[in-house]
Amino acid sequence: MVSLGISFLLAELILRFLNLGYNHSPLNPSQTSHHEHPKNFLFTAYSPHGEWDNFNIRINELGNRDIGRTCTHRGNPSKSIIVLGDSFVEAFQVADKDTIAGVIEQATCSDGYSIQNLGVSSYSPLLSYIHFREYIKSKNVTSLNGSFVVQYLYSNDIGGDMDYHKLLKINSTGEEVVPSTYRLTPLQVASRSSYVFRLIRRAQLTSQELAKSNKKNDKKADLADQSYADSIAKCDLSDSDLMLTKKYIRKTRDMVERLGGAYILSAIPTDPRKGKDTQYPCYKDLAKQLNIRFVSYPSKLIANPADFYYEKDIHLNPSGNRLLGSHMLKVIIE
Numbered sequence: 001m002v003s004l005g006i007s008f009l010l011a012e013l014i015l016r017f018l019n020l021g022y023n024h025s026p027l028n029p030s031q032t033s034h035h036e037h038p039k040n041f042l043f044t045a046y047s048p049h050g051e052w053d054n055f056n057i058r059i060n061e062l063g064n065r066d067i068g069r070t071c072t073h074r075g076n077p078s079k080s081i082i083v084l085g086d087s088f089v090e091a092f093q094v095a096d097k098d099t100i101a102g103v104i105e106q107a108t109c110s111d112g113y114s115i116q117n118l119g120v121s122s123y124s125p126l127l128s129y130i131h132f133r134e135y136i137k138s139k140n141v142t143s144l145n146g147s148f149v150v151q152y153l154y155s156n157d158i159g160g161d162m163d164y165h166k167l168l169k170i171n172s173t174g175e176e177v178v179p180s181t182y183r184l185t186p187l188q189v190a191s192r193s194s195y196v197f198r199l200i201r202r203a204q205l206t207s208q209e210l211a212k213s214n215k216k217n218d219k220k221a222d223l224a225d226q227s228y229a230d231s232i233a234k235c236d237l238s239d240s241d242l243m244l245t246k247k248y249i250r251k252t253r254d255m256v257e258r259l260g261g262a263y264i265l266s267a268i269p270t271d272p273r274k275g276k277d278t279q280y281p282c283y284k285d286l287a288k289q290l291n292i293r294f295v296s297y298p299s300k301l302i303a304n305p306a307d308f309y310y311e312k313d314i315h316l317n318p319s320g321n322r323l324l325g326s327h328m329l330k331v332i333i334e
Contacts, residue, residue, distance in 0.1 A: 008196060015195035019056065020044050022202040023191065025092050025121050029180030033130040034164060037063040037120060038192055045092050046202060048209035049312045055095045062138055065117040067096040071109035080144065080261075081108065081332065082116045082135075084128045084252070085152035088268050089119025091321055093310065098318040100152070103325025104332065124160030125153070125248040126168075127178060132252060136259070144261030148332055151252060153267040155279045158237065161244040228272050228302075235282035246286050253292055264331065266295040268316070268324065271309040272302050298327050 015021065023043035030036040041059040045052070060066040083089050083101045091099040097106060105115035118131055128151065135141075164178050171177045187204070190197035235242075249265065256263040265287045270277040287294035301308050301323060308320030316324065 011199075012194060012196050015199065020054070020199075021195045022046050022054075022198045024048070024202070024205050025087065025090075026188075026192070027121060028184065028192075029182055031179045032134055032177045033120075033123075033127045034167065034178040034180050035120070035122070036131075037065070039063045041192070043198070047093070047313065048206040051310045051313055052093055052317075057092060057096070062135060063120075064135070065090060065092075065096075065099075065101075065119065067099060067102045067105060067115065067117050071105050071115075078112045078146070080114050080116060080147040081105075082118060082132070082147070082149045083152070084123075084132055084149065085119045086123045086128075086154055086157070087119065087121040088154055088315060089117060089152050090121055091117075091119065091315070092121075093313060093315045094318045094321050098321050100321050100325040100328065103322050104329050107329050108333070119152075122160065124157045124164055125151070125245050125252065126161045126164050129248045129252045129255075130177060133175070133255065136255070141259065144256060144259040147261045148264060149252070149256045149261055150264045150266065150328060150332075151249070153265070153279075153283050155270050155277050158241060158245050158279055158282065161248065165244050228276055232269060232277050232280045235285045236278065237282050242282055242286060246290070249286060249292070250290055253290065263292060264295060264328075265292045266324075266328065267297070269297055269302055271305050271314060273305055273309070274314060293331075295328060295331050298323060 021043045024046060026038055026041065026043060027035045028038050037059045039059060040061050043057055043059075044054050045057050046054050058066040081101075081104055083104070089100060091101075096102045099117065101115050101117035101119075105113070109115070116135070118128070118135060120127070120131060123131065132149070167178050167181060169177055169179060184192075187197060187201055191201045253263045253265075265283070267280050267283040269280050284294055284296070286292075301320065308316055308323055310317050
């Protein structure tokens with residue numbers, strides 16, 4: 001037992017010295033927005049499929065990804081650009097400077113903008129609304145004059161809103177919350193503080209992911225594939241299907257505008273090699289109905305998906321993030 005204890009301590013010290021606190025999209029239960037990042041947390045991101053290198057990600061005291069270190073020539077912050085969304089905005093697959101928010105920050109921080117990445121894996125507009133509301137309260141924000149709030153949607157958001165709405169409750173102050181119904185496993189709890197347990201957790205998650213992908217997806221992106229073109233041409237969902245997503249996009253927009261900010265909506269299409277995108281046109285329709293500015297994706301994103309998406313992972317690679325960040329930047333600074 002003594003030998004095991006010494007070995008464990010030595011391994012812990014070595015991993016900490018090498019700054020290898022592996023983790024893969026760590027999430028804790030939340031009694032407000034169902035799940036959230038662990039606060040004040042530093043970890044080393046990794047790919048179960050080896051598609052990206054190890055790099056460190058820092059979560060701040062509010063549970064948001066801290067990308068502030070990408071700015072080396074900051075002016076006096078007087079305005080904000082806040083980015084909302086799910087794992088595509090969170091972007092744990094790329095280093096800070098290559099995230100959508102990081103690209104925007106590097107170009108605007110010298111002009112006095114502070115950038116906040118409020119993306120959290122598996123968030124839908126309902127959870128993003130709650131998360132944004134809690135951010136405004138925690139930072140005591142009373143004005144967003146001259147500021148922008150950009151929200152990115154993805155193809156599973158409508159279904160996500162339906163699922164999370166089933167868990168919706170009203171708290172003691174009359175606010176909407178989605179309390180968690182799950183608990184961390186003992187290994188997950190241990191991995192929050194121990195680098196050795198994080199290494200064990202990495203081995204567990206990697207084996208699970210590799211087991212899922214034994215069948216290689218050989219589907220190729222066909223630029224002339226009419227089925228994909230049709231899937232992003234027209235919204236086939238009913239008004240009742242879109243009701244919840246429309247409601248929480250509107251509530252977020254209204255909160256931003258009450259504070260004097262500008263609200264922009266966009267959506268990230270599904271990689272054509274991995275499936276059709278049947279919800280993207282619905283988001284464009286919702287933006288039109290709500291009189292919200294909608295920023296379409298650059299056409300080459302799906303024209304050449306291998307250049308911008310990972311092959312196995314569904315997310316954008318560094319080039320894809322930089323493409324969307326630069327694309328949104330043109331809208332913000334015009």
